[in-house]
Amino acid sequence: MKRVIQVRINGEERELVVEPYRSLLDTLRNEAALTGTKKGCDVGDCGACTVILDGNPVNACLVLAVEVAGRSVETIEGLQHAPDQVHALQDNFMRCGAAQCGFCTPGILMMGKSLLDHNPNPSTDEIRFALAGNICRCTGYTKIIEAISQTACAHKEEVQ
Known part of the structure; x- marks a missing residue:
């Protein structure tokens, strides 16, 4: 059964509808349309999916999307705050x-x-x-x- 979660992604409050078994990685890429976070191994070994969750790095492939409800996620898309100014x-x-x-x-x-x-x-x-x-x-x-x-x-x- 799908769940609605509220999450702050790159400083913006978002409401996402997710399956309880869906990873944060797949949710970022598919539901939030943030494809900068890459799916490498999908088992937490390669780090390609690293995002920052509440100030700490995590492998997004190992975190369920429902676990981030009410929390803050930073992705690579949020690293550059302005289109003409890179981090x-x-x-x-x-x-x-x-x-x-x-x-x-x-x-x-x-x-x-x-x-x-x-x-x-x-x-x-x-x-x-x-x-x-x-x-x-x-x-x-x-x-x-x-x-x-x-x-x-x-x-x-x-x-x-």
Whole structure:
């Protein structure tokens, strides 16, 4: 039996009709028409579906949509607040050449954002640890780590 849930997605209150067995990932992609979150393995191993739920990164394929009722979800579509202004993390990914095919990139960007939200000045080891659940088949992660580090350094300079 379908349920109606209220959820804040990228700062906007949404009402979605969902099946109780449906994942947050499938609901975002199909009911909310937010296709930036990718379906990779669908079992929580690859991190391509990483979104931020109430301030913490989760694999959207492992969360039931009914569990997010009354909660806040951030997806890759919400990372860029204005059409002509990319998030600093996105900008550094482009500058560093951190994306290859791009399939894993939305999940990695959301994990990077969550890391920087919780730890604005992470060490290289902290970045590596945070990305441990995000698989990229194209890169050696060096440029990804560099992009996250540069974003942290730029933020640190802005604060000083």
